[in-house]
Amino acid sequence: xxxxxxxxxxxxxxxxxxxxxxxxxxxxxxxxxxxxxxxxxxxxxxxxxxxxxxxxxxxxxxxxxxxxxxxxxxxxxxxxxxxxxxxxxxxxxxxxxxxxxxxxxxxxxxxxxxxxxxxxxxxxxxxxxxxxxxxxxxxxxxxxxxxxxxxxxxxxxxxxxxxxxxxxxxxxxxxxxxxxxxxxxxxxxxxxxxxxxxxxxxxxxxxxxxxxxxxxxxxxxxxxxxxxxxxxxxxxxxxxxxxx
Amino acid sequence: xxxxxxxxxxxxxxxxxxxxxxxxxxxxxxxxxxxxxxxxxxxxxxxxxxxxxxxxxxxxxxxxxxxxxxxxxxxxxxxxxxxxxxxx
Numbered sequence: 001x002x003x004x005x006x007x008x009x010x011x012x013x014x015x016x017x018x019x020x021x022x023x024x025x026x027x028x029x030x031x032x033x034x035x036x037x038x039x040x041x042x043x044x045x046x047x048x049x050x051x052x053x054x055x056x057x058x059x060x061x062x063x064x065x066x067x068x069x070x071x072x073x074x075x076x077x078x079x080x081x082x083x084x085x086x087x088x089x090x091x092x093x094x095x096x097x098x099x100x101x102x103x104x105x106x107x108x109x110x111x112x113x114x115x116x117x118x119x120x121x122x123x124x125x126x127x128x129x130x131x132x133x134x135x136x137x138x139x140x141x142x143x144x145x146x147x148x149x150x151x152x153x154x155x156x157x158x159x160x161x162x163x164x165x166x167x168x169x170x171x172x173x174x175x176x177x178x179x180x181x182x183x184x185x186x187x188x189x190x191x192x193x194x195x196x197x198x199x200x201x202x203x204x205x206x207x208x209x210x211x212x213x214x215x216x217x218x219x220x221x222x223x224x225x226x227x228x229x230x231x232x233x234x235x236x237x238x239x240x241x242x243x244x
Numbered sequence: 245x246x247x248x249x250x251x252x253x254x255x256x257x258x259x260x261x262x263x264x265x266x267x268x269x270x271x272x273x274x275x276x277x278x279x280x281x282x283x284x285x286x287x288x289x290x291x292x293x294x295x296x297x298x299x300x301x302x303x304x305x306x307x308x309x310x311x312x313x314x315x316x317x318x319x320x321x322x323x324x325x326x327x328x329x330x331x332x
Contacts, residue, residue, distance in 0.1 A: 232315065
């Protein structure tokens with residue numbers, strides 16, 4: 001392809017994109033007035049109906065709980081795909097892998113591992129009261145755990161990031177979400193209907209099924225991300241198969 | 245006056261930073277440097293979401309853009325570089 005052709009193709013595409021962009025922008029509501037009726041409605045009914053002060057959690061785990069189930073399984077399937085593609089064939093020996101970081105890095109880092117995991121757990125636990133929730137907290141927990149590899153070495157991270165241990169945990173989170181949904185079916189209600197009493201506003205005992213779904217997704221996301229990280233790190237440390 | 249309108253100056257700052265950050269990511273040539281710049285860009289987006297009063301989205305952006313995404317890309321870059329060195 002000559003330089004000229006490429007420029008012509010680029011200009012055509014750029015002009016088309018600019019036109020579509022302009023068209024889309026022209027149709028937007030005025031700046032700062034984008035409140036959709038659905039948002040307005042939920043902001044008013046979520047706290048009285050569900051007793052969760054974080055309306056986002058009420059949407060994610062209740063009003064739109066079924067969407068979240070789908071998202072959970074997207075993550076689940078993606079991680080399953082990564083594991084299938086990257087899992088090395090040969091046995092590995094965790095002892096001889098990775099260099100140990102300096103004392104200073106380890107000293108500061110080990111504290112950050114604990115802090116990271118703790119912040120993650122806190123984000124999950126209070127996800128339906130304050131901003132946060134299963135997804136954010138789950139990734140933070142996994143991030144805190146994976147820090148152990150960066151500030152120490154692979155053998156320190158190995159027990160935490162081992163897929164054999166994490167697989168059941170991930171399945172528990174993903175399956176748990178579906179099971180909580182199915183419990184509603186058994187009680188003669190629609191799938192994922194909020195079963196329990198709403199509890200008292202602003203406390204951990206609020207939101208009915210929301211805390212359980214929140215923890216299920218937190219566990220799923222944390223395990224899924226840890227599997228993902230440890231598979232990638234393993235792929236980096238054991239560049240085993242050279243195909244082609 | 246709506247809450248969104250009262251934070252208009254902050255929003256303007258955040259939008260300018262987002263535009264600058266996005267340009268910075270695109271203009272970085274070295275993938276390794278680009279990953280660091282994209283992490284900083286992630287922080288700028290976190291700032292924008294906070295200013296627009298979407299703390300939940302800001303938290304998601306924070307964990308994804310500063311940990312999950314850079315880690316996966318870093319390992320991929322390291323892997324590709326290793327393979328190139330082996331070939332030489």
